[in-house]
Amino acid sequence: MDRIAIIGGARLEGVIPISGAKNSAIKLMVASLLTDQPLTLTNMPRLADTRFLGRLLRRLGVEVEERESADGPQTTLTTPEIVSAIAPYELVRQMRASFNVLGPLLARTGQAKVSLPGGCAIGARPVDLHLMALEALGARIDLNEGYVYAQAPRGLKGAEIRFPAVSVGATEHALLAAVLAHGETVIANAACEPEIADLAECLVKMGARIEGAGTPVIRIVGVAQLHGATHEVTPDRIETGTYALAAAMAGGDVRLTRTRPAMVEALLAKMEEAGVEVRRLDDGLAIKRNGSRLSAVEVTTDPYPGFATDLQAQFMALMTLADGESVIRETIFENRFMHAPELARLGADIAVSGGEARVRGVAGLNGAPVMATDLRASVGLVIAALAARGETVVDRVYHLDRGFERLEEKLSTVGARVRRIRSGDEELEAAE
Ligand code: EPU
Numbered sequence: 348m349d350r351i352a353i354i355g356g357a358r359l360e361g362v363i364p365i366s367g368a369k370n371s372a373i374k375l376m377v378a379s380l381l382t383d384q385p386l387t388l389t390n391m392p393r394l395a396d397t398r399f400l401g402r403l404l405r406r407l408g409v410e411v412e413e414r415e416s417a418d419g420p421q422t423t424l425t426t427p428e429i430v431s432a433i434a435p436y437e438l439v440r441q442m443r444a445s446f447n448v449l450g451p452l453l454a455r456t457g458q459a460k461v462s463l464p465g466g467c468a469i470g471a472r473p474v475d476l477h478l479m480a481l482e483a484l485g486a487r488i489d490l491n492e493g494y495v496y497a498q499a500p501r502g503l504k505g506a507e508i509r510f511p512a513v514s515v516g517a518t519e520h521a522l523l524a525a526v527l528a529h530g531e532t533v534i535a536n537a538a539c540e541p542e543i544a545d546l547a548e549c550l551v552k553m554g555a556r557i558e559g560a561g562t563p564v565i566r567i568v569g570v571a572q573l574h575g576a577t578h579e580v581t582p583d584r585i586e587t588g589t590y591a592l593a594a595a596m597a598g599g600d601v602r603l604t605r606t607r608p609a610m611v612e613a614l615l616a617k618m619e620e621a622g623v624e625v626r627r628l629d630d631g632l633a634i635k636r637n638g639s640r641l642s643a644v645e646v647t648t649d650p651y652p653g654f655a656t657d658l659q660a661q662f663m664a665l666m667t668l669a670d671g672e673s674v675i676r677e678t679i680f681e682n683r684f685m686h687a688p689e690l691a692r693l694g695a696d697i698a699v700s701g702g703e704a705r706v707r708g709v710a711g712l713n714g715a716p717v718m719a720t721d722l723r724a725s726v727g728l729v730i731a732a733l734a735a736r737g738e739t740v741v742d743r744v745y746h747l748d749r750g751f752e753r754l755e756e757k758l759s760t761v762g763a764r765v766r767r768i769r770s771g772d773e774e775l776e777a778a779e
Contacts, residue, residue, distance in 0.1 A: 349744045351755060353732035354764040355714060358599035361761040363590050365606035365631070366392040366752045367580030371542040373400050373444045374519050375549050375580060379409055379424035380451035381527060382553060384575030387423045389416075390605075391580055395748045396442050397422075403438040403445050407431055407452070425575075429456050436462035436493060442749075443467060446474060447516065449497060450524030453486055457500045463493050468721045470680040476510055476517035483508045484521075484528055505530030505569055513538050513650045518565070519546055526555040528569040537565045540651040541610050545581040552576035584610035586751065587632075588658040589726050591615070593758065594634040595623040595641070596665050597733040601761055604631040613654040617662070620644045621669060643671035643708055648679050660686040660727030667695035668734060669708040677702050686724035689717040693728075693735050714739040719746040726751060733763055740768070 367390035376397065379386040391397065391413075401411045401422075408430035412423045432452045439445045439462040452459035466472055478488050478495065484503040489496040505528045508521050518538040523546075525532035537543070539561055547560030553576045556568040587606040594601035595618055608615060608627040615625050615632070621644045624635040643666055648656040656679035666673035667690055677683045684704050687697045692715045696707040714737035719725030725746045732739035741747075744767070747754055755765040 348742065348770050350768045351729065351741045351744050351747070352766050352768055353714075353729060353739050353741070355712070355733055355735040355737065355739065357597065357733070357762050357764050359594050359597045359601050359761040359763060360599050362602045362604055363757050363761055364604050365582050365587050365590070366390070368392070368542060368545070368583040368585075369394055369396055369750045370585070371545045372397055372580045373442070374447060374523070374542065374546045375578065376400050376404060376422070376424060377447050377451060378523060378546065378549060378553070379404070380407065380426055380429065380448060381455060381523070382573040382575060383425075383427050385423050385425040386553065386575055387421060387577040389418060389421045389577065389579045391420045391422045392583065392752050393420055394750055394752055395745065396750060399438070399442045400445060403434060403448065406438065407434070407448065432456050432459045434459075434461040439464050443472065444516065446477065447520050447523060449477070449495060450481060450520045453481065453497050453499050454503055454524050454527040457502065458498045461495050461497070463490070463495060468685065469683045476512065476514045477520045480508045480510075480517055480521035481524055484524055484532065503528035505532040505567070507533045507535065510534070510536040512536075515540050515543065518543055522546060522550065522557070522560070522565065522567065525567040525569060526550050526557070526573065530569055532567040532569070534565040534567070535563065537563050538650060539563060541581055541584060549576065549578040552578055582606040582610065585655065585657045585723070587611050588614045588655065589661050589730070589751070590757070591618065591625075591632065591634045592658070592661045592665050593730050593733055595636050596668070596730050597763065598636045598638060599762070600633070600635045602628070602631060602633045606631045608632045613652060614658055614662070617644055617646055617654065621665070641665065641669045643669040643673035643706070645674045647676040650679070656680060656683060657723050659683060660724045661730050663687070663697070663704060663706055664690060664727045664731040666706040667693075667697070667709060667712060667731060671708055673706045673708070675704045675706060677704075685720040686727045689720070689724070689728055690731055692717050693731050693739065695731070711736060713737060716740045716742065719743040722746050722750045726754070729754070729765075
């Protein structure tokens with residue numbers, strides 16, 4: 348297994364281009380199941396998660412073609428016909444969002460068999476809201492031996508779907524299923540994340556009729572069929588926030604390009620409150636911090652436009668060196684503080700109780716071997732390591748590879764001392 352070694356203490360100076368959003372790209376790839384014509388996605392991130400999903404989609408009948416053009420990475424997905432409406436456990440468990448193929452398979456073929464994804468490191472993550480939405484649209488759902496069997500032989504029918512709780516995945520799933528349903532669908536208490544507006548924008552280019560995506564009420568009028576389109580994946584707001592926090596932690600002057608500051612406004616406001624200099628630019632943002640110690644600030648994660656749970660671990664890393672005590676509350680997932688004991692290995696002072704972490708800023712961190720537990724937790728450890736004395740080695744880097752494109756390269760170009768230790772190299776080192 349690869350590891351990443353970071354020697355802390357370097358100031359960061361320069362420009363980091365932001366990639367397309369992982370959490371948009373994977374839902375947009377799924378949308379290709381809804382038409383037999385090509386869907387071309389530009390500004391595609393090249394990540395382990397997009398590769399996992401490509402593997403599943405090929406199994407279902409999608410032709411996936413990747414290209415590096417002058418405009419950047421593109422993927423064209425074409426589904427002449429669905430050759431299988433079965434998504435097996437070994438592919439769905441690798442990436443939970445694969446579960447979202449259920450709605451489009453059902454909409455296009457009238458039936459589907461998709462594995463339940465199971466829990467994951469950050470929480471139980473049930474799919475009851477997804478199933479509720481599909482049932483509201485007229486699907487018959489049966490659960491058997493870990494699989495969802497869904498049927499809608501005469502097609503899905505528009506309906507009112509009122510979610511009792513906000514869910515990004517269930518909102519997207521309802522959208523993906525309703526665009527081909529007969530009649531009108533209203534999704535109430537919809538999630539408002541930018542990735543949902545991005546998915547809706549792409550579906551509209553494909554011929555769907557959708558209004559209100561990005562707000563709590565989305566209206567969809569079903570159409571008989573969709574067609575091909577070309578769509579640019581929206582910038583990755585979590586990658587944006589992560590590098591903004593990396594620059595704030597290490598100190599220096601870093602510009603993030605090809606992104607939109609408005610997508611991370613809740614984070615930027617907290618960074619400014621802590622004492623980081625932030626400039627919002629037309630095509631990105633600039634982050635500056637010179638030596639002075641940051642102040643501890645309180646943060647509570649919330650659905651968009653609130654503070655993103657996917658930036659909580661990285662923000663906690665920043666707070667480990669702030670002046671005072673920061674209270675960080677996690678309200679989205681029940682088990683998303685696994686980075687806290689790993690940060691403690693670097694010398695951080697953190698007390699976790701239920702959904703709350705109290706971070707008492709310390710004068711300095713010291714490098715140590717640490718273990719990545721999930722995608723965002725692992726990049727939180729990288730951020731802490733940028734300001735720690737000596738070397739930190741982060742194990743289980745495959746978590747990072749799921750969602751950060753060329754992380755060590757992007758950080759190295761702005762001056763960080765980061766290198767990947769490939770598992771083969773390790774064996775070589777051991778042999779020497
Ligand atoms: N929930 C249910 N029932 C459901 C669906 C969700 O109880 O049927 C609960 C979840 O267990 C959780 C809460 O509702 O406690 C919110 O979950 P949501 O459905 O909004 O999250 P998701 O769609 O599973 C996406 C992102 C996550 C991100 C969350 C919240 C993707 C592929 N994943 O997950 O991203 O944390 O929204 O913003 O879009 C990541 O990228 O590292 C990541 C975990």
